[in-house]
Ligand SMILES: CC(C)[C@H](C(=O)O)[C@@H](O)C(=O)O
């Protein structure tokens with residue numbers, strides 16, 4: 001088989017971690033797993049510097065034509081002053097919206113070898129495996145009006161609009177219930193129905209989808225503030241958490257941080273399945289950001305980006321075995337005690353980005 | 368001096384913890400600290416059951432006429448099906464809005480004796496002392512439109528509106544900077560300026576208030592998702608955090624949970640100072656909720672409610688010495704190892720709500 005990929009390394013440590021993915025693509029080709037044709041383009045601040053926009057129309061066209069997009073990270077203090085519509089994040093948001101990537105899957109997994117890196121007590125996070133299913137193309141991120149108006153007399157008024165339609169909640173709920181069936185069969189739906197009308201509708205629609213289509217899955221409702229608390233208190237109570245765009249942004253970052261494995265966590269953003277081919281538009285990216293403070297130093301952890309390639313192999317290319325290989329290689333490398341700085345215990349020796357890539361390749365060769 | 372109080376115990380454990388406050392008011396009167404005239408009324412679900420609304424106009428009038436309101440907690444599964452406008456939370460929201468209580472101060476303090484109750488490692492939370500300053504009368508809680516519309520064909524559309532004007536951000540920023548000056552002189556302002564126009568305005572206005580009025584305070588900006596992460600990772604980096612209504616709801620609950628002392632934490636909600644008398648409308652309430660699962664069992668921790676009385680003594684009545692007495696009594700009781708269930712170490716003996724009140728009174732007698 002042959003697949004078309006678009007690589008968008010972006011800013012900060014994005015290009016460094018993407019470099020390791022490129023070496024892996026070569027390795028998988030050599031092994032005869034598949035042919036990977038990839039284009040590489042700018043996004044975020046680096047695209048703004050070159051072209052004055054966070055992503056060009058030409059790059060968007062390539063994204064539409066690809067089987068999967070691999071995304072690094074965007075942003076950094078360098079672009080704090082650029083016009084709002086050209087800020088680095090606008091590139092990411094346009095990709096999500098224009099490709100229709102409504103379902104953002106963010107696993108929060110605690111790697112046993114790294115449990116001590118968590119700020120939580122080991123017993124609370126060891127073996128943790130949560131899947132956060134975040135709605136990604138609606139809510140306050142994209143609702144209109146979204147304006148700042150000058151009221152005169154030194155006063156301005158800013159407005160953002162949280163808008164959700166029934167069908168948007170239905171389709172993300174289905175993704176969550178489907179995933180739960182392959183996991184521990186439990187979904188926690190979270191919103192603020194006590195203060196938000198969108199929370200009320202969210203609650204009703206999820207309840208209805210559950211009743212009609214997934215009565216065999218356990219469904220629980222938690223207010224978003226309570227859910228944040230429970231994540232900190234007793235994270236292992238959760239299997240799948242489903243929530244809107246903004247709550248998902250916060251809760252998934254908190255869950256990721258709990259694991260102590262932030263530099264390890266990939267994510268997938270998926271569109272609706274094509275009714276004919278069954279294919280979904282898809283983008284894969286690490287949960288961590290562009291980390292401008294360590295960019296260019298060759299010390300970033302490439303494993304979340306490599307894990308994102310693994311998710312692409314599995315979910316977009318149907319190459320589950322290749323993805324398993326990659327997971328095993330990663331587990332072995334960790335078991336050998338190889339660590340980048342972010343996941344090292346105090347006093348433990350660390351290696352850089354390329355050395356970690358080397359180690360993964362060596363493991364793959366040995367498998 | 369003589370003060371008028373309105374006690375609103377509310378639902379769940381609210382009445383149980385408020386009972387201990389009433390005994391303390393009697394004690395302070397007997398000691399000649401001040402005369403406290405208080406009325407007691409229903410709010411939340413219990414008000415709905417009696418009067419069909421979450422708070423009556425007559426009770427609101429009493430609230431307006433009081434020097435301070437002491438609020439217990441509202442809500443519970445019993446009222447899940449009541450009409451939206453009559454839901455228990457509507458009583459709390461009306462109090463906040465109609466009294467103009469725009470500044471919500473939520474301390475997140477880790478009591479050394481309770482550090483082991485935190486899910487975080489002791490060294491990360493021991494001595495933690497964060498003040499979250501949450502905007503409380505604006506944002507998505509109150510913005511219009513706030514609607515659910517039937518679009519036909521089984522589709523509904525829910526809309527919530529996040530609205531902030533310059534003056535609303537200015538006044539809450541001032542509260543945060545003022546507090547920081549009496550603490551460790553650092554403010555972290557948090558928003559999502561990368562996706563929300565209100566975040567952009569928030570960032571600009573806080574920056575401007577800082578430049579013009581508080582250049583001597585250290586100001587730092589963090590995106591709300593990053594702030595959530597940092598709270599979990601390294602909470603002691605924070606002194607004062609200032610944020611909007613919705614982010615404040617989430618971040619303050621997470622911060623409270625980090626401390627392991629949730630059942631210990633009071634909060635204050637303050638209005639603008641009257642230009643003539645300098646007095647502020649004020650409401651004091653525990654950070655914890657109505658805990659329906661343990662209501663009526665006599666085991667709730669009254670210390671957050673008692674701490675809320677302490678904040679009222681200090682901030683509304685100018686009775687700092689009485690507040691100090693109460694703090695000392697609480698510290699002594701904890702030092703003696705007295706614990707309600709929520710703050711007990713595994714295997715440690717526990718006492719009930721009334722016994723904890725008894726212990727505080729006994730300490731006060733001995734001081
Ligand atoms: C970069 C930013 C726009 C983005 C978001 O808020 O969605 C990021 O925080 C994320 O979670 O992917």
Ligand SMILES: CC(C)[C@H](C(=O)O)[C@@H](O)C(=O)O
Nearest residue numbers: 194195225442456459460616
């Ligand atoms: C009860 C609810 C309306 C309230 C809020 O969301 O503000 C509560 O969570 C709080 O934080 O005081």
